Amino acid sequence: MKIDKQHIEERNQQSLDDHLESFDYIANRLTKNGIEVENVVQKLADFQVAIPSWALGAGGTRFGRFGFQGEPGTLEQKIDDVGAIHALTQTAGAISLHIPWDVPKDYTAIKELAQSHQISFDAVNSNTFQDQKNTTKSYKFGSLSNIDEAIREQAVEHNNEVIKIGNKLGSKSLTVWLADGASFPGQTNFQSALKQTQKSLQEIYASLPEDWKLFIEYKPYEPNFYSTVIQDWGTSFMLANECGEKAYTLVDLGHHLPNTNIEQIVSTLMMKGKLGGFHFNDSKYGDDDLTVGSVKPYALFLIFNALVYGMENNPQNPYPAWMIDASHNIKDPLEDIIQSLEAIQEAYAKALLVDQKALNEAQQNHDVVKCQEILQDAHRTDVRPLLQKARLQNGGALHPLKTYRSLGIRKQLVAERGANSVATGL
Numbered sequence: 001m002k003i004d005k006q007h008i009e010e011r012n013q014q015s016l017d018d019h020l021e022s023f024d025y026i027a028n029r030l031t032k033n034g035i036e037v038e039n040v041v042q043k044l045a046d047f048q049v050a051i052p053s054w055a056l057g058a059g060g061t062r063f064g065r066f067g068f069q070g071e072p073g074t075l076e077q078k079i080d081d082v083g084a085i086h087a088l089t090q091t092a093g094a095i096s097l098h099i100p101w102d103v104p105k106d107y108t109a110i111k112e113l114a115q116s117h118q119i120s121f122d123a124v125n126s127n128t129f130q131d132q133k134n135t136t137k138s139y140k141f142g143s144l145s146n147i148d149e150a151i152r153e154q155a156v157e158h159n160n161e162v163i164k165i166g167n168k169l170g171s172k173s174l175t176v177w178l179a180d181g182a183s184f185p186g187q188t189n190f191q192s193a194l195k196q197t198q199k200s201l202q203e204i205y206a207s208l209p210e211d212w213k214l215f216i217e218y219k220p221y222e223p224n225f226y227s228t229v230i231q232d233w234g235t236s237f238m239l240a241n242e243c244g245e246k247a248y249t250l251v252d253l254g255h256h257l258p259n260t261n262i263e264q265i266v267s268t269l270m271m272k273g274k275l276g277g278f279h280f281n282d283s284k285y286g287d288d289d290l291t292v293g294s295v296k297p298y299a300l301f302l303i304f305n306a307l308v309y310g311m312e313n314n315p316q317n318p319y320p321a322w323m324i325d326a327s328h329n330i331k332d333p334l335e336d337i338i339q340s341l342e343a344i345q346e347a348y349a350k351a352l353l354v355d356q357k358a359l360n361e362a363q364q365n366h367d368v369v370k371c372q373e374i375l376q377d378a379h380r381t382d383v384r385p386l387l388q389k390a391r392l393q394n395g396g397a398l399h400p401l402k403t404y405r406s407l408g409i410r411k412q413l414v415a416e417r418g419a420n421s422v423a424t425g426l
């Protein structure tokens with residue numbers, strides 16, 4: 001399945017006048033305020049977010065899973081789905097694979113398919129939170145942190161295998177998220193678990209190709225509900241430092257306790273040059289994996305404000321790897337991802353409008369009210385015409401979701417794959 005550029009173009013023509021009118025209005029206003037609008041639009045056009053291969057099917061909870069018709073049943077179909085999202089949004093120029101769910105059979109063919117959609121391969125993800133068919137040892141009581149050396153070896157070997165697969169596809173980074181931890185007090189020795197994890201990560205790090213990065217993700221709870229070995233950014237930061245300069249912390253928006261100040265974490269990590277990857281989602285209670293920006297759009301904006309500041313002022317920090325990490329229990333997954341991408345771009349655009357010079361002056365003068373006004377002024381701006389302009393410039397849709405529906409993409413997918421196809425993964 002491939003979306004015909006011509007079809008997008010035709011839909012765009014129908015609302016082009018409206019777009020031009022709203023764009024001119026906002027562009028004039030911003031120009032008067034000293035903002036280089038073209039510069040902002042170009043940054044939006046360049047901003048690309050990886051789509052994880054496991055977010056293309058209906059997600060589920062431990063209570064059940066409600067399938068969604070026309071789900072991608074193969075890696076090829078997953079790449080096609082990301083291709084469709086990218087054609088419409090021009091913001092999803094990469095896919096992030098999860099091994100062993102997405103092991104390619106024919107590497108050349110897979111690379112050619114991705115290239116035909118203008119999609120690259122972002123970070124590869126290892127999986128030691130489930131037992132795999134071809135393994136002999138169980139991760140029930142942990143993987144990289146396990147007290148059993150043979151189990152740790154198996155987990156390290158799996159990560160090394162993931163690096164090899166990613167390398168053949170052109171990936172440049174490995175993301176490690178550990179489910180390791182304890183469900184009950186006294187179950188594990190905190191110090192030994194951390195020590196073993198450190199050692200295992202160092203072994204994986206030793207297998208990284210020269211131009212690769214290792215991203216260490218953290219999470220305070222779940223699936224273990226008493227403790228997790230890598231519970232917070234500080235633990236991840238410490239482990240990354242012990243590994244070396246190619247190891248970084250990865251921030252996932254859903255992996256914090258309620259009301260954690262994530263923008264401050266982002267700022268600290270970027271100042272130290274250690275923010276490597278970033279996972280987008282939204283939540284109300286915990287790791288809810290909701291559509292980005294659906295619950296706390298202002299918090300997302302404040303986080304982007306810290307990210308933009310870091311990207312402009314912290315050359316010691318590499319350009320972060322962006323990915324959506326969400327689950328779609330009851331929505332069409334592709335529609336949900338389109339909504340997420342729109343929310344990400346919106347928050348990014350608003351952060352780009354923050355008058356950093358004025359903010360700095362207001363901070364110097366202890367003008368607390370002005371500081372807040374500067375942030376809120378940027379956040380209250382309707383930036384959607386800027387997003388449309390960026391998409392139009394790259395050949396995407398003015399209105400991705402509307403176009404997705406009017407082109408009947410889901411109907412085509414169901415016709416092609418059937419009503420009962422199930423995506424591999426969670």
Ligand SMILES: [Mn+2]
Pocket residue numbers: 177217252279325
């Ligand atoms: Mn994540």
